[in-house]
Every structure is written in C-alpha cells, then in structure tokens.
Amino acid sequence: MTNGDDTGFSVQPADDDGTVRLSGALTIRTVTEVRNQLKALDPSTLRRIDLSSVSRLDTAGAWVLLSLNRGAETGQIAFTGASAEAESLLNSVQQALPKPEAPPAHDSSFSAWLGQFGQRVYSGLMFLRALTGYLGIFLHRLARAIRHPSEFKLTSLVHHCEEVGLKAVPIVALMAFLIGVVLAFQGSTQLRQFGAEVFVVDLIAISILRELGILLTAIIVAGRTASAFTAAIGSMKMREEIDAMRTLGLDPGMNLFVPRILALLIMLPILGLIANIAGLFGGALMAWIDLGISPAMFTTRLVEGTAVSHVFVGLVKAPVFAMIIGIVGCHAGMQVQSNAESLGRMTSNAVVTAIFAVIVADAVFSIFFARIGI
Amino acid sequence: MSEREVVIKLRGIRNQFGRQVVHEDLDLDVYRGEILGVVGGSGTGKSVLLRTIAGLQKPAAGSVDVLGTDVLNADEDTRQKLESRWGVMFQDGALFSSLTVRENVEVPMRAIPGLDPQIRRDLADLKISMVGLQYLAGDKYPSELSGGMRKRAGLARALALDPDIVFLDEPTAGLDPIGASAFDQLIRGLSHSLGLTVFLVTHDLDTLHATCDRIAVLAERKVLVTGSMADMLEVDHPWVHEYFHGPRARAAVPDKTTKGD
Numbered sequence: 001m002t003n004g005d006d007t008g009f010s011v012q013p014a015d016d017d018g019t020v021r022l023s024g025a026l027t028i029r030t031v032t033e034v035r036n037q038l039k040a041l042d043p044s045t046l047r048r049i050d051l052s053s054v055s056r057l058d059t060a061g062a063w064v065l066l067s068l069n070r071g072a073e074t075g076q077i078a079f080t081g082a083s084a085e086a087e088s089l090l091n092s093v094q095q096a097l098p099k100p101e102a103p104p105a106h107d108s109s110f111s112a113w114l115g116q117f118g119q120r121v122y123s124g125l126m127f128l129r130a131l132t133g134y135l136g137i138f139l140h141r142l143a144r145a146i147r148h149p150s151e152f153k154l155t156s157l158v159h160h161c162e163e164v165g166l167k168a169v170p171i172v173a174l175m176a177f178l179i180g181v182v183l184a185f186q187g188s189t190q191l192r193q194f195g196a197e198v199f200v201v202d203l204i205a206i207s208i209l210r211e212l213g214i215l216l217t218a219i220i221v222a223g224r225t226a227s228a229f230t231a232a233i234g235s236m237k238m239r240e241e242i243d244a245m246r247t248l249g250l251d252p253g254m255n256l257f258v259p260r261i262l263a264l265l266i267m268l269p270i271l272g273l274i275a276n277i278a279g280l281f282g283g284a285l286m287a288w289i290d291l292g293i294s295p296a297m298f299t300t301r302l303v304e305g306t307a308v309s310h311v312f313v314g315l316v317k318a319p320v321f322a323m324i325i326g327i328v329g330c331h332a333g334m335q336v337q338s339n340a341e342s343l344g345r346m347t348s349n350a351v352v353t354a355i356f357a358v359i360v361a362d363a364v365f366s367i368f369f370a371r372i373g374i
Numbered sequence: 375m376s377e378r379e380v381v382i383k384l385r386g387i388r389n390q391f392g393r394q395v396v397h398e399d400l401d402l403d404v405y406r407g408e409i410l411g412v413v414g415g416s417g418t419g420k421s422v423l424l425r426t427i428a429g430l431q432k433p434a435a436g437s438v439d440v441l442g443t444d445v446l447n448a449d450e451d452t453r454q455k456l457e458s459r460w461g462v463m464f465q466d467g468a469l470f471s472s473l474t475v476r477e478n479v480e481v482p483m484r485a486i487p488g489l490d491p492q493i494r495r496d497l498a499d500l501k502i503s504m505v506g507l508q509y510l511a512g513d514k515y516p517s518e519l520s521g522g523m524r525k526r527a528g529l530a531r532a533l534a535l536d537p538d539i540v541f542l543d544e545p546t547a548g549l550d551p552i553g554a555s556a557f558d559q560l561i562r563g564l565s566h567s568l569g570l571t572v573f574l575v576t577h578d579l580d581t582l583h584a585t586c587d588r589i590a591v592l593a594e595r596k597v598l599v600t601g602s603m604a605d606m607l608e609v610d611h612p613w614v615h616e617y618f619h620g621p622r623a624r625a626a627v628p629d630k631t632t633k634g635d
C-alpha cells in the first residue's frame with residue numbers, strides 16, 4: 001500500500017483466460033465506480049482478478065472485491081498478484097464480512113396491534129398509579145413532618161418558595177396583564193356592535209377571576225417549575241445522590257419532595273392572586289383607553305356585577321394544580337436513568353404532562369362547578 | 375529503527391494552561407505501523423498530548439508534523455485531507471447520541487463525494503463487524519449499548535475511512551478485565567491487518583504489555599524515555615521504576631519484574 005491519495009484506477013476487461021486486471025487505487029473514494037464497472041462485466045467470463053498493479057487497497061476496496069463472490073453461482077473468483085499486505089487485508093475483511101441477521105420479526109397483524117394498544121393503555125394506567133403513589137408518599141411524609149417537626153426542612157421550603165414563587169412573580173404578572181389587555185380589546189370590539197361596551201368589565205372579571213388567571217399561571221408554573229424539579233431531582237438521580245441519601249438513612253420523600261411540593265402549594269394561590277390583580281389592572285387600563293370606561297366606573301361595575309364567588313372558584317383550583325405540577329415534576333425526576341439523554345427526555349415529558357394534566361383538571365373543575373351551579 | 379518512516383513528529387512542544395506548564399520542550403517520534411503506548415501519572419498531560427497531535431489543542435510553541443504535514447500551519451484544505459487520514463477514539467466513544475451506531479460510522483464517510491448510500495451502509499456494517507460488534511448493534515442507539523460496546527463503536531467510527539493513524543484515549547478504562555483484554559486483542563489484530571499506526575494513551579499496564587510495541591513515558595513535562603517493555607524495566611528514574619515495578623506491574627508482567635526487583 002502506497003500513500004498517494006490518487007483516485008485514479010482502471011479496469012481492464014477479461015482476456016481469454018477470464019482474468020480481469022485492476023490497477024490504480026481501490027479505496028473508499030473509488031469504490032462506487034469500481035463496483036459499477038465490475039458489475040458491468042459479464043460474470044460468466046470472470047474467473048480471476050489480477051491485483052498486481054493495484055497501488056492502494058483499503059477495506060472498502062477489499063470489500064467490493066470480496067462481495068463479487070457473494071451469491072456467485074459460477075464458482076468463486078480468485079484474486080491473484082496481491083501483495084502480502086493486500087492479501088492479509090483481504091483475509092481479515094473476509095473474516096469480518098457481516099452476516100446479516102434477520103431483524104426481530106415485525107408482527108403487523110391485528111392481534112399485534114391490539115397487543116401494543118393494550119400495552120399502551122396498561123402503561124398509561126401504571127403511570128397514573130405511580131403518580132397516585134407519589135401523592136401518597138407526599139401526604140404521608142407531610143403528616144410525618146407535622147408529627148415530628150424536627151425532621152421538616154424549613155430552610156429548604158423557604159428556598160423553594162423563593163424559587164417557584166417570588167422569582168415567578170414578574171413573568172406571571174406580565175402575562176396576566178397582557179391577557180387582561182387582550183380580553184378588553186377583543187371584548188370591546190365585539191360588544192360595541194351591540195352597544196354593550198360596559199359589559200366588557202364583566203367579561204374581563206369573570207374570565208380572568210374564574211379561569212384564565214389561575215389556569216395560565218399554572219401553565220407558566222408548570223413550564224418553569226415542573227422542569228426545574230425534574231432537572232434537579234433527575235441530575236441527583238443520575239449521579240446516584242438519591243441512592244447515597246437512602247444509604248445514609250435520608251428519605252428522598254421527606255428531603256426532596258415535601259419542600260418542593262409544599263412550596264408550590266403555598267405559592268401557586270399567591271401567584272394566582274397576583275395574576276388576577278394584574279389581569280384586572282390590564283383590562284381596566286385597556287377599557288379606559290379604548291372604551292373610555294374610567295377606573296372608578298370599572299371598579300363600581302366590578303364590585304356590583306361580579307360575585308366574590310368567582311374569585312374563590314378560581315383560587316380553589318390552585319392547590320390541586322400545585323399538587324399536579326409538583327408530583328409530575330418529582331415523579332419524572334425519579335424516572336431519570338444514568339444517561340444524559342433520559343434527563344432531557346424526562347424534563348420535557350414532565351412539562352408536557354404537567355401542562356396537559358393541569359388543563360384536564362381545569363376542565364373537570366368546570367364541569368363540576370357547572371353541575372353544582374356555582 | 376532509524377530507517378522506518380516517521381508518521382508523527384513532535385518537536386519542542388510547549389503546552390500551558392495559564393501559568394501551569396504541562397509540556398515543555400517535548401519531542402516524540404511515532405513510526406509507521408507501530409503501536410505506541412503513552413503512559414504517565416495523572417496530570418502529566420497524556421490526553422493533552424493526544425489532543426495536540428490531533429489538532430484539538432494548539433501548543434504555545436513547537437511543531438507538530440503528521441504524515442509529512444505541518445498540522446499547526448496547514449491551510450483548511452490540507453488539514454481536512456489530513457483529518458481523513460487519522461481517526462480518534464475518545465474515552466467513552468463520543469458517539470453522536472441522536473444517531474444509531476451505523477449512522478455514527480457513516481458520518482465520516484458522508485464526506486466522500488459520490489459514495490453510493492447503499493455501499494456506505496454496507497461498509498459501515500463491515501466496520502461494525504470488524505470491531506467485533508454484532509450485526510444488530512448497528513441499529514441501536516449509543517444509550518442502548520454497554521460501555522465496552524460504545525468504545526468498540528467509537529473505534530469503528532474512527533476506522534471508517536481506513537486511516538493511517540488512530541488515536542485511542544484510554545481505550546480500556548472502565549472495562550472489566552475480560553472486556554479489556556478482548557479490546558487489547560482487537561487493537562492488536564486491527565493494527566496488524568490494516569497496517570495501522572496506533573497512538574494509545576493508557577493507564578492500563580496489561581494493555582501496555584499486551585498491545586504496545588513501544589512505550590513513551592511522560593514525566594517532568596516531556597517524554598522522559600521511550601522503548602519496549604523490556605527497556606522500561608531497566609530505567610532508573612524513580613517514577614518509571616515505581617510504575618513498572620510496582621505491585622500492579624508485577625501482576626501484569628510476572629516473569630521479568632520479579633527478577634528485576
């Protein structure tokens with residue numbers, strides 16, 4: 001093998017003896033062309049390939065020569081004139097030629113489909129069961145913390161309250177303010193057609209207080225906090241810190257889950273309240289600018305026309321959303337395996353699941369409240 | 375030995391990180407077709423040396439000459455041409471996690487103009503088989519493989535273009551003794567059948583003993599000494615002596631060390 005990176009080669013057609021002479025470089029750079037030219041030769045005349053003028057042969061070249069013999073019915077082609085190195089390369093490639101194994105049979109029948117479907121349903125149910133299990137762990141550890149306050153990590157709780165609550169205030173307030181603005185603007189355009197502009201106050205108040213304030217807050221918190229829980233617990237799981245905690249007699253439920261989920265339980269209603277206020281403020285501002293409803297009139301209309309029950313209907317959902325977000329985040333974190341891909345996968349899973357579950361819960365609440373007539 | 379072709383030639387290499395000098399006035403020659411093992415204590419810059427030769431780390435001074443090309447001052451085209459003539463296997467394989475093993479091995483081949491996709495796949499399968507992985511491993515993702523299989527897949531990718539030189543960074547670290555010794559044999563066998571020059575950084579005395587033709591010891595910021603295993607046992611330097619005569623060395627090279635000690 002010489003080291004010129006020459007890419008030229010030539011195939012001399014078979015002589016009477018059935019010998020094809022190859023010369024030049026048989027490398028990965030020429031292999032496609034070599035194969036095409038060799039395939040173009042009449043296989044019945046091909047008996048021997050003379051390699052004495054081949055300047056460079058690599059595994060790709062050796063592979064293309066050897067693959068001529070695969071499935072050949074007219075006897076094997078002999079290679080002559082190969083240098084010692086080329087001979088040894090041909091031998092090692094011959095030994096290494098992969099023997100294709102059939103991939104595992106892919107059953108596409110209806111019963112297989114049904115089986116897969118069943119498995120999905122089953123794993124979905126198992127997931128719900130696991131979440132319920134985490135809820136149980138949380139409640140149990142919380143009860144234990146009440147009975148043995150010394151085991152409770154107050155510092156950790158305060159830290160997480162700051163992380164999930166205080167630091168989320170700007171984004172939540174801004175989001176709610178903009179939603180209020182949008183509602184006022186859209187509502188006024190529609191209601192103006194009926195000359196019922198003033199009802200925009202009811203529209204804003206009811207939709208924000210009852211639904212949007214807390215729902216959108218929960219969605220933002222799910223995106224921010226569920227992912228943060230999963231990432232934090234997941235990276236601890238990855239580095240075996242959780243196992244280390246267990247061997248040291250520290251309970252992950254008490255030390256990791258309780259402070260996090262409890263912090264969410266405390267902070268999400270507060271964030272919801274902030275969102276309500278910011279949303280009403282945004283709506284009032286837009287109503288003033290766009291419809292000329294003065295802040296005083298807005299307030300009067302708000303107090304007269306909107307029952308306080310709307311605020312409670314909204315905020316009563318907050319603890320449930322908080323539990324969902326916290327439990328989904330902690331559960332996903334504990335599912336992380338020892339590789340980095342699973343951390344990323346579980347983090348995005350946690351966010352999607354938490355948001356989805358929050359919306360489902362909200363729908364259930366809506367139906368429930370409609371049924372009992374609040 | 376002097377008449378053999380030198381494929382890697384390092385002269386006066388100086389590497390430093392801040393004020394910490396790792397290499398100073400380091401010279402090293404690697405000959406065609408040999409397996410050179412580089413050893414040294416932790417922090418002596420074995421991996422830094424490998425990265426310097428492979429062009430991943432620019433030395434503060436000195437020259438790196440690989441296959442007759444000045445790596446440090448080569449233009450883009452020359453460098454690219456050179457890079458297709460060496461392969462690097464990183465410690466944990468450094469496989470692209472979003473690609474299957476076969477696709478990983480195909481990555482360097484994609485740079486070859488006019489290579490038929492089917493041939494590319496077949497050649498990737500051949501490389502996967504050459505490093506001793508099962509055929510079906512080609513369809514798996516790196517996260518589904520064990521550490522030893524990932525290393526083998528990393529080697530298959532390093533060998534994808536039939537390089538002249540392969541750089542192996544701690545090829546047997548983290549493998550069990552059986553897996554490590556199988557990997558040693560694999561390196562030896564491939565080097566022989568493909569005519570590879572192997573630059574191997576390792577801590578593993580068994581690997582040194584089983585695979586390497588020549589050993590280079592890094593200490594005191596340079597290549598302190600090079601030579602065969604037998605030469606190493608004669609060296610008087612305290613660290614080298616400790617390394618090749620320590621209790622672990624005795625287990626790896628039982629016949630000679632016990633006498634020399």
